[in-house]
Amino acid sequence: MVSLSSYLILSAILFSVGVVGFLLRRNTIVIFMSIELMLNAANLAFVAFARFLDSMDGQVFVFFVMAVAAAEAVVGLAIIMAMYRAKENVNADEMNLMKW
């Protein structure tokens, strides 16, 4: 039987990898993938707690998180497309249209 803390440690590692990717990369699409990694780490923690606390609420919440992630990916990728039309690249350093 794998213990709860093993699952949580895996979740923590995934989340940290996502944070490092978010901080280091300049390509907006890879930054988005890092966000997906972090969301998945949270999902893993939800499912692990749901399993070990004999509750189903965690699994229902994962369902909601996935719906929000899908909506976020759609809108974010549409924004990236719009930025690409304006700037001809997707480098996060050059996205300064809203700066004043």
Next chain:
Amino acid sequence: MFETFLFVLLAVVTTIAAILVIVQRNPVASVIYLIITLFCLAGIYLLLSAPFIAVIQVLVYAGAIMVLFLFVIMLLNLEKEKKLIYRNRLQKVLGVFLGVVLLAQIGMIFSSVLLEGSKGKFPAEKVAALGNTEVIARLLFTDFLLPFEIISVLLLVAIVGAIVLAKKQI
């Protein structure tokens, strides 16, 4: 024993693929490694006796969302990044350092706090007898009906927003 072996295998593959996602120069390769990560996570959900979540992980995440990422990458016609990190070395060092600090903090919380709580109403045997999908569906349409309806509105707003953003003139 077999469960532990499977967990270790899936966890190692997940971690390696996740690290490869953020160190690839070619975004298409990043997407492929992210798909591997998501598939392994689906396997871990199966180990946690959550088959419904595992299936929608493959269908929605590895299927729909990742195909969307690939579509956008192909549409944008990006070339490989010349350098992985454009700014100075300080950013690289600081970023990795902050990641390690965050990992240590989360680990300390997990090891110091007692991870126990009051047990819920659905032990694994009961869920297996009722059917995992059936239990989730029953909860979704009773206890979580309001969030479920709000999610439908959120998805509608996302669809409208994506169409507006994808138009030629914003």
